[in-house]
Amino acid sequence: ADIVVLPGDGIGPEIVSATLPVLAAVAKRYGHSFSFAEHDIGGIAIDRHGEPLPAATLEAARKADAILLGAVGGPKWSDPNAKVRPEQGLLAIRKALGLFANLRPVRPHASALGASPIKSHLLEGVDIVVVRELTGGIYFGDKNRSDTEATDLCRYSVAEVERVVRSAGALARQRRGHLTSVDKANVLETSRLWRDVATRVMREEFPDVTVEHQLVDSMAMHLLSRPRAYDVIVTENMFGDILTDEASMLAGSLGLLASASLGAGKVGIYEPIHGSAPDIAGKGIANPYATILSAALLLRHSLGLVEEAEAVEAAVSAALDAKVFTTDLAAPGQGVDTAGAARAVI
Amino acid sequence: ADIVVLPGDGIGPEIVSATLPVLAAVAKRYGHSFSFAEHDIGGIAIDRHGEPLPAATLEAARKADAILLGAVGGPKWSDPNAKVRPEQGLLAIRKALGLFANLRPVRPHASALGASPIKSHLLEGVDIVVVRELTGGIYFGDKNRSDTEATDLCRYSVAEVERVVRSAGALARQRRGHLTSVDKANVLETSRLWRDVATRVMREEFPDVTVEHQLVDSMAMHLLSRPRAYDVIVTENMFGDILTDEASMLAGSLGLLASASLGAGKVGIYEPIHGSAPDIAGKGIANPYATILSAALLLRHSLGLVEEAEAVEAAVSAALDAKVFTTDLAAPGQGVDTAGAARAVI
Numbered sequence: 001a002d003i004v005v006l007p008g009d010g011i012g013p014e015i016v017s018a019t020l021p022v023l024a025a026v027a028k029r030y031g032h033s034f035s036f037a038e039h040d041i042g043g044i045a046i047d048r049h050g051e052p053l054p055a056a057t058l059e060a061a062r063k064a065d066a067i068l069l070g071a072v073g074g075p076k077w078s079d080p081n082a083k084v085r086p087e088q089g090l091l092a093i094r095k096a097l098g099l100f101a102n103l104r105p106v107r108p109h110a111s112a113l114g115a116s117p118i119k120s121h122l123l124e125g126v127d128i129v130v131v132r133e134l135t136g137g138i139y140f141g142d143k144n145r146s147d148t149e150a151t152d153l154c155r156y157s158v159a160e161v162e163r164v165v166r167s168a169g170a171l172a173r174q175r176r177g178h179l180t181s182v183d184k185a186n187v188l189e190t191s192r193l194w195r196d197v198a199t200r201v202m203r204e205e206f207p208d209v210t211v212e213h214q215l216v217d218s219m220a221m222h223l224l225s226r227p228r229a230y231d232v233i234v235t236e237n238m239f240g241d242i243l244t245d246e247a248s249m250l251a252g253s254l255g256l257l258a259s260a261s262l263g264a265g266k267v268g269i270y271e272p273i274h275g276s277a278p279d280i281a282g283k284g285i286a287n288p289y290a291t292i293l294s295a296a297l298l299l300r301h302s303l304g305l306v307e308e309a310e311a312v313e314a315a316v317s318a319a320l321d322a323k324v325f326t327t328d329l330a331a332p333g334q335g336v337d338t339a340g341a342a343r344a345v346i
Numbered sequence: 347a348d349i350v351v352l353p354g355d356g357i358g359p360e361i362v363s364a365t366l367p368v369l370a371a372v373a374k375r376y377g378h379s380f381s382f383a384e385h386d387i388g389g390i391a392i393d394r395h396g397e398p399l400p401a402a403t404l405e406a407a408r409k410a411d412a413i414l415l416g417a418v419g420g421p422k423w424s425d426p427n428a429k430v431r432p433e434q435g436l437l438a439i440r441k442a443l444g445l446f447a448n449l450r451p452v453r454p455h456a457s458a459l460g461a462s463p464i465k466s467h468l469l470e471g472v473d474i475v476v477v478r479e480l481t482g483g484i485y486f487g488d489k490n491r492s493d494t495e496a497t498d499l500c501r502y503s504v505a506e507v508e509r510v511v512r513s514a515g516a517l518a519r520q521r522r523g524h525l526t527s528v529d530k531a532n533v534l535e536t537s538r539l540w541r542d543v544a545t546r547v548m549r550e551e552f553p554d555v556t557v558e559h560q561l562v563d564s565m566a567m568h569l570l571s572r573p574r575a576y577d578v579i580v581t582e583n584m585f586g587d588i589l590t591d592e593a594s595m596l597a598g599s600l601g602l603l604a605s606a607s608l609g610a611g612k613v614g615i616y617e618p619i620h621g622s623a624p625d626i627a628g629k630g631i632a633n634p635y636a637t638i639l640s641a642a643l644l645l646r647h648s649l650g651l652v653e654e655a656e657a658v659e660a661a662v663s664a665a666l667d668a669k670v671f672t673t674d675l676a677a678p679g680q681g682v683d684t685a686g687a688a689r690a691v692i
């Protein structure tokens with residue numbers, strides 16, 4: 001299988017370097033052959049090629065079986081009024097490949113509960129997948145700025161909502177059969193469309209899945225007060241961005257959350273949900289588990305290697321059980337480095 | 347002082363009824379005269395007058411010294427595609443009175459920490475005020491819906507950002523001198539405008555206040571992992587809606603959070619941040635503390651009665667210290683009713 005590797009900025013190169021040997025170990029153990037081709041995206045691509053998503057990167061990504069991505073952005077390129085920004089590369093590749101469904105599993109691991117700000121008794125048994133719409137909404141609508149004002153347009157089409165709700169419905173059917181759709185239908189027109197379409201798709205195509213609609217503000221609260229009540233949560237792009245960072249706190253560290261961005265075909269982008277963490281970049285101490293777990297999602301969703309994916313997930317669990325913690329999870333002054341954590345998984 | 351009272355829907359009438367005697371007790375004790383004039387808003391106004399904000403309500407509100415509001419909405423009017431909705435009444439009165447700054451204090455009370463999903467040791471000393479922009483952004487932009495798509499426009503003008511940042515800066519100066527401005531400047535044009543204006547206003551007018559900018563996704567996380575790091579948080583309408591419901595979990599119950607919606611003048615709307623809670627409406631068990639604390643904000647901000655406001659806040663603290671808890675805070679099967687909690691405060 002051809003895997004395109006996009007390390008990006010900040011800790012991106014470190015966590016990706018730590019993950020490739022895990023994939024190589026899987027290839028060896030199970031007799032597969034994976035090729036890795038590295039390309040630039042984000043800030044490093046701006047520095048080297050003047051644009052955050054060079055044509056060569058996109059072309060390679062289009063031909064790949066799957067894409068493993070680190071993170072983009074950093075203080076060097078952080079002037080929000082700059083003409084080109086690292087984040088544009090990420091948004092553009094998601095859009096260009098049509099990866100409309102971003103799956104973010106949240107399953108707190110017993111040994112990491114201590115690191116969560118949430119009381120441990122609420123977290124036992126929590127097992128959520130957030131499906132975030134990834135190529136529509138206010139992220140991609142027309143943007144304007146004048147001397148006196150600025151605008152962003154939030155737009156959703158029926159077709160955009162249908163396809164992501166279908167992905168989420170299918171996932172809920174394979175899991176515990178419950179879907180929570182999140183919107184702000186008491187205020188936004190796009191949310192009323194979202195709720196209508198979600199209701200119809202679920203009734204017509206997934207009558208066996210129970211559906212609940214929640215307002216985003218109330219969801220931000222219930223995610224903390226009763227996280228066990230949720231199975232699959234589906235929501236639009238911006239709400240999904242906010243709610244998944246919040247949900248990461250259930251797992252104890254943003255450094256544990258993986259994601260898969262999927263479209264109609266097999267190819268997907270797999271990346272940790274955390275960012276480029278410029279404050280710790282270059283120190284070799286970043287938590288690689290979220291990227292390794294993203295590689296497991298890659299094995300499962302793009303390569304169809306379910307057993308291999310489960311083996312990687314089990315190895316990360318075992319490392320966590322053995323308290324192989326990077327500094328984000330370890331007691332103050334303790335913790336292994338990035339390479340040490342990856343070695344434990346291998 | 348002339349106080350317009352808008353009980354609204356669901357538990358609104360119950361919590362407002364419980365709060366008026368508290369204000370009457372303040373009037374008696376401190377020798378003031380408060381008049382209360384009740385008007386309809388929300389669902390009840392739709393039922394009685396065919397519109398969620400009748401002209402008589404708005405006219406009375408315009409002339410009042412302050413407005414005490416319960417909550418609006420409920421299943422009876424919850425078809426999101428209905429032509430008139432209770433929430434429109436709330437949005438319209440905020441807008442018509444120019445109440446652009448919605449202050450939501452979050453100060454966990456020691457005796458309620460057990461009810462919070464957050465670990466108690468993180469909550470000690472937390473004392474945050476969120477200033478939510480209330481009359482701009484995507485809530486009020488053009489909305490459109492066709493058979494195939496829907497749109498909502500998010501718009502912010504320089505002047506809208508300036509005035510709310512000024513309110514927040516002035517508040518930070520009176521408090522611990524730290525302001526956190528929240529946006530999504532790596533993606534949204536309105537957020538880049540927000541960040542530019544916030545940076546300039548703070549540098550020019552509040553050089554003594556330290557300023558930090560956070561992305562909304564990362565804020566949703568840090569609010570939980572290090573809530574003590576925040577003093578005043580200022581943000582746009584939608585982000586403020588989501589983050590304050592999330593922040594309510596720091597205080598243990600949505601039933602404890604008050605809010606003040608302020609504009610250029612003295613008049614303000616004071617309301618709990620929770621909604622109309624249709625599931626418990628009519629049972630007389632709703633938590634009245636958020637509404638009573640909103641009345642304290644009314645005394646302070648619209649009537650300039652600081653000592654009286656502090657007396658009410660101290661009385662609510664004393665009731666909480668004495669574990670006079672409604673069912674949202676009490677152990678299962680225990681708890682006083684709405685009237686009992688209000689009596690304890692009086």
Ligand SMILES: CC(C)[C@H](C(=O)O)[C@@H](O)C(=O)O
Binds near residue numbers: 273532
């Ligand atoms: C970097 C940024 C554009 C991105 C987003 O908001 O989508 C990130 O926060 C994420 O969640 O993947």
Ligand SMILES: CC(C)[C@H](C(=O)O)[C@@H](O)C(=O)O
Binds near residue numbers: 186433436437619
């Ligand atoms: C009822 C609704 C329109 C309102 C809002 O979103 O502003 C409520 O959630 C609030 O926070 O006051």
